Amino acid sequence: MVRNTGIAVLCRAVFVCFVFSLLTVFSIDVNPASAQSPAGRDVSQGESLNGAVPGNTTGGVSDSEFWRQVRSGAAGGLVPLVQSQGDEWSRWRGPLQTYGGWILAVVVGIILIYFAIRGRMRIEGGRTGMVIPRFSLTQRVAHWVIAILFVILGLSGLAIMFGRFVLIPVFGKDGFAAIASLSLQAHNLFGPLFVPAVIALFITFLRGNGFKMHDLKWIMKGGGFFGVHASSEKYNFGEKSWFWWAILTGIALSVTGLIMVLPGLGFERGTMQIANVIHTAAAILFMAVGIGHMYVGTIGIEGALEGMTRGTVDVNWAKEHHDMWYEQHADEATPDVAAAEAQAADGKV
Amino acid sequence: MNDANQSGHAIPWFTDFAEGPLWYVAATVFVFGVLWRIVGLLALGRGEDKSVPKQSGMAGGIKAILLHSVPHGGFFTHTAFHVIAGYMFHIGLFALLFFAAPHVDFLRERVLGFGWTPLPDWAFIVAAQISFAGLILLWVRRVADPVIRRLKDAHDYIGSGLTFLVMLTGCFALQESRPVLAGIHMFTVDIWLIYFPFSRLMHAFTFLFSRYYTGAFYGRRGVTP
Ligand code: HEM
Numbered sequence: 334m335v336r337n338t339g340i341a342v343l344c345r346a347v348f349v350c351f352v353f354s355l356l357t358v359f360s361i362d363v364n365p366a367s368a369q370s371p372a373g374r375d376v377s378q379g380e381s382l383n384g385a386v387p388g389n390t391t392g393g394v395s396d397s398e399f400w401r402q403v404r405s406g407a408a409g410g411l412v413p414l415v416q417s418q419g420d421e422w423s424r425w426r427g428p429l430q431t432y433g434g435w436i437l438a439v440v441v442g443i444i445l446i447y448f449a450i451r452g453r454m455r456i457e458g459g460r461t462g463m464v465i466p467r468f469s470l471t472q473r474v475a476h477w478v479i480a481i482l483f484v485i486l487g488l489s490g491l492a493i494m495f496g497r498f499v500l501i502p503v504f505g506k507d508g509f510a511a512i513a514s515l516s517l518q519a520h521n522l523f524g525p526l527f528v529p530a531v532i533a534l535f536i537t538f539l540r541g542n543g544f545k546m547h548d549l550k551w552i553m554k555g556g557g558f559f560g561v562h563a564s565s566e567k568y569n570f571g572e573k574s575w576f577w578w579a580i581l582t583g584i585a586l587s588v589t590g591l592i593m594v595l596p597g598l599g600f601e602r603g604t605m606q607i608a609n610v611i612h613t614a615a616a617i618l619f620m621a622v623g624i625g626h627m628y629v630g631t632i633g634i635e636g637a638l639e640g641m642t643r644g645t646v647d648v649n650w651a652k653e654h655h656d657m658w659y660e661q662h663a664d665e666a667t668p669d670v671a672a673a674e675a676q677a678a679d680g681k682v
Numbered sequence: 683m684n685d686a687n688q689s690g691h692a693i694p695w696f697t698d699f700a701e702g703p704l705w706y707v708a709a710t711v712f713v714f715g716v717l718w719r720i721v722g723l724l725a726l727g728r729g730e731d732k733s734v735p736k737q738s739g740m741a742g743g744i745k746a747i748l749l750h751s752v753p754h755g756g757f758f759t760h761t762a763f764h765v766i767a768g769y770m771f772h773i774g775l776f777a778l779l780f781f782a783a784p785h786v787d788f789l790r791e792r793v794l795g796f797g798w799t800p801l802p803d804w805a806f807i808v809a810a811q812i813s814f815a816g817l818i819l820l821w822v823r824r825v826a827d828p829v830i831r832r833l834k835d836a837h838d839y840i841g842s843g844l845t846f847l848v849m850l851t852g853c854f855a856l857q858e859s860r861p862v863l864a865g866i867h868m869f870t871v872d873i874w875l876i877y878f879p880f881s882r883l884m885h886a887f888t889f890l891f892s893r894y895y896t897g898a899f900y901g902r903r904g905v906t907p
Contacts, residue, residue: 470826477822511862515854522807522853526815642826674828 422606429610433617434495440621444628447558454558454634456649463666464645465659466677475537476641479530483623485523489516490616524590531583541567542576547657557654567658575626582619585611644677645670697865700872705792708872715879720887728895735902742901743894749906750893767819774813775849782806784858810853817846841883844874 400417468476492500493516500509548570550563556571557563568576589608592600600608630637636650648666651659667673676682731739753765779785783800790797801809821842824830851867858864878884900907 470823473826474819474822477826478818481818481822511860514857514859515863518856519850519853522810522856523814526811529815644826644828671828678826678828 418603418606422610425610426613429613429617430494433613434498436617436621437624440624444625444633448628448633451558453632456636456647457653458649460636460650461648463648463668464670464673465648465651465662465666466644466673466682467640467646467651468644468677469537469680469682470644470678471680472537472682473641473644475530475533479527479534482523482527482530486520486527487616487620487623489520489523491620492516493520494613494616521594524594527583528587528591531580531587534583535580538576542573544570544573548573562653562656564657565655567655569655571629575622578622579619582615585615586619589615643670643674644682645673691859691861693861694865697861697868700865700868704872705868708875709793712875712878716884716887719879719884720891723888723891731899731902733903736904737901739898739902742905742907743898745901746897746907747890747893749897763823764820767816767823769816770812771816771820772813774809774811774816775845777801777809778806778813778849778852781809807856810849814849814853817842817849821846837882840877841881844870844877845883848874 492512496509496513496516500512504512545566547564547566551557551565551570554561554563556569563569589612592598592608593605593612596605630641634654636647637654640646648659651662665673665676753761758765778801780789781798781801783803783806786797786800800806824834824838824842848867848870851863851870855863855867874883897907
C-alpha cells in the first residue's frame with residue numbers, strides 16, 4: 334500500500350537510478366572490453382586521445398546481447414524491473430480491454446433488446462397463493478454473499494479497467510483519480526473474500542446441477558425464452574451452465590487474484606502479468622453471463638427472485654419453469670407461507 | 683486523517699468541514715448523548731425485588747455476562763452462525779477501530795493526546811476483511827431468515843447500514859492519496875457518531891448492563907440465566 338505518493342515516487346526514482354547505475358557497472362564488469370576506446374585502446378591512463386571521444390561511447394556489448402542477459406537474469410535480480418515481457422503483457426491487455434468492453438456492451442444490448450421486445454416473462458397462470466420451499470437458508474446466505482461481492486468487485490473492477498475511458502470524461506481527471514484509488518482499495522480488500530464465497534457456492538449448489546440428457550430438449554426449445562414451454566428439473570440447462578461457469582471462472586479469478594494481491598507469496602512479475610491477463614479475461618466472461626443471470630433473476634422473470642429471498646416460490650411459477658421439479662414437490666405446496674418459509678430455512682427443500 | 687495534506691492535493695472544503703466543524707458537533711453529540719443515555723438508564727434504577735434471595739444477585743449478573751459471551755446450554759447448532767459471524771464482525775471492527783494506524787494517529791492527534799502501537803498494515807486489512815465478512819453474513823441472514831426478518835425493523839437496518847458505510851468509505855480511503863476520500867469517510871463517521879446515542883448502536887455500552895440485570899434477576903432466584 335502506498336502511504337505517501339510523494340515519498341513513494343521519490344523512492345522509486347532513487348531505486349531506478351540505483352538500478353541503472355548497477356546495470357552500467359554490470360555491463361562494464363562482464364565486458365573488460367568496455368574499458369577501452371573504440372579503437373580498443375585503454376584510455377583510462379590519461380594518454381592523449383588524439384581528438385577521439387573519451388569513454389566507451391558505442392558500448393562494448395551489443396544491445397541484443399545486453400538485453401538477453403538482463404532478460405535471462407544474468408543481471409542478478411534486476412529482471413523484475415527491466416523486463417521486456419511487460420510489452421507482451423500490454424499487447425494482451427489492450428485487446429482484452431477493447432474486446433472485453435464490446436462483449437459486455439453486446440450482452441447488455443441483447444438484454445435490452447430482448448426486454449424491449451418481449452418484456453417481463455410473467456407467471457402466465459397468475460399467482461395461486463400456494464408456495465413450495467425452494468432454497469435453504471444456507472443456500473440463500475451463500476448466494477447473496479457472493480452476489481454482494483460480485484457487485485462490489487464487478488463495479489470496482491470495471492472502474493479499474495475502463496474508468497480511464499468512461500469516467501474521465503464524466504468526472505474529470507481528479508475525480509477519476511479518486512474513483513480509481515477507492516476502486517483499487519475495495520477490489521483488493523474484498524477480493525480475497527470471494528475465494529471462500531466461491532467454495533461455499535460450490536458446496537451448497539452442487540446437488541442438482543449435473544447435466545442430463547433431457548437438458549438437450551430444453552436447449553432445443555430455446556430455454557422457453559421464445560414462447561415455447563421448456564421442461565426442466567430443479568435447475569434448467571441455463572442455470573446449470575451458469576453454475577459451472579461461475580465456479581470455473583470463479584476459481585480462475587480466485588487463483589489469479591491471490592497471485593496478484595499477495596506479492597509476498599513470491600511470484601515473479603512475469604507470473605503476475607500472466608495472472609493479470611487471465612484475471613481480466615475470466616472477469617469479463619464471468620460478468621458477461623452474470624449480467625444475464627442478474628436480469629433473469631430480477632426483472633426478467635416474474636416470481637424468480639422470491640425463491641432466493643424468501644426461500645419459497647409460487648406453485649404456478651414452479652409449474653411453468655421447473656415442471657419436473659414441481660411434480661416431485663407438489664405435495665409440499667401450501668398456502669401457509671410462513672410455514673413453507675420455515676421449512677425452506679430448515680433446509681427441507 | 684491529516685495525511686491528506688502530505689499527498690500534495692488541496693484539501694477540499696468538504697473534507698475540511700467533515701474533519702472540522704462537523705466533527706466537533708458529532709463528537710459532542712456522541713459524548714453527551716451516550717452519557718445522557720447511560721446516566722438516564724442507571725437513574726431509572728431497579729424496582730424493589732420482593733423475592734426471597736436464594737443467592738447473590740451479583741454472582742448471577744457476572745455469570746450472565748460471561749455465560750452469554752460463549753455458546754452454552756446445548757443450542758450451539760442453532761446459535762453457531764450468529765455467534766461466529768457476530769464475533770468475526772465485532773472483534774474485527776474493534777481491532778480496526780482502535781488499532782489501525784490511521785485511527786491511532788487520529789485518536790492521538792485529535793482526541794486523546796497519546797497513542798499506542800498500531801497493527802501492521804496487513805493485520806489491519808485482515809481485521810477489516812474478517813469484520814466485513816461477519817457483517818455481510820449477519821446482514822444476509824437477517825434478510826433471509828424468516829424469523830429474524832420479522833423481528834427486525836428499520837432501526838436495525840439503519841444502524842448496521844451506517845456501520846457498513848463507515849467501514850466501506852474507510853476501505854475507500856485506504857490509499858490515503860486523495861483528501862476527498864478521507865473527507866467522505868470522516869463524514870460518514872460523523873453521521874454515525876450523531877446517530878449512535880439515539881439508536882441500537884448503544885448496545886456497545888448497554889449490553890453489559892442488560893446482561894447483568896437479567897443475570898442478577900434470575901441469579902437471586904437461584905436460576906442460571
Ligand atoms: C447480483 C445479482 C444476482 C441476482 C439478482 C441473482 C438472482 C438469482 C435468483 C433469483 C436465483 C433463483 C433462480 C431459481 O429459482 O432457479 C438465483 C440462482 C442462482 N444464482 Fe444468482 N443472482 C445474482 C448473482 C449471482 C452470482 C454472482 C452468482 C455466482 C457467482 C450466482 C449464482 C447462482 C446460482 C448457482 C444459482 C442457483 C441456480 C443454479 O445452479 O444456477 N448468482 N440467482
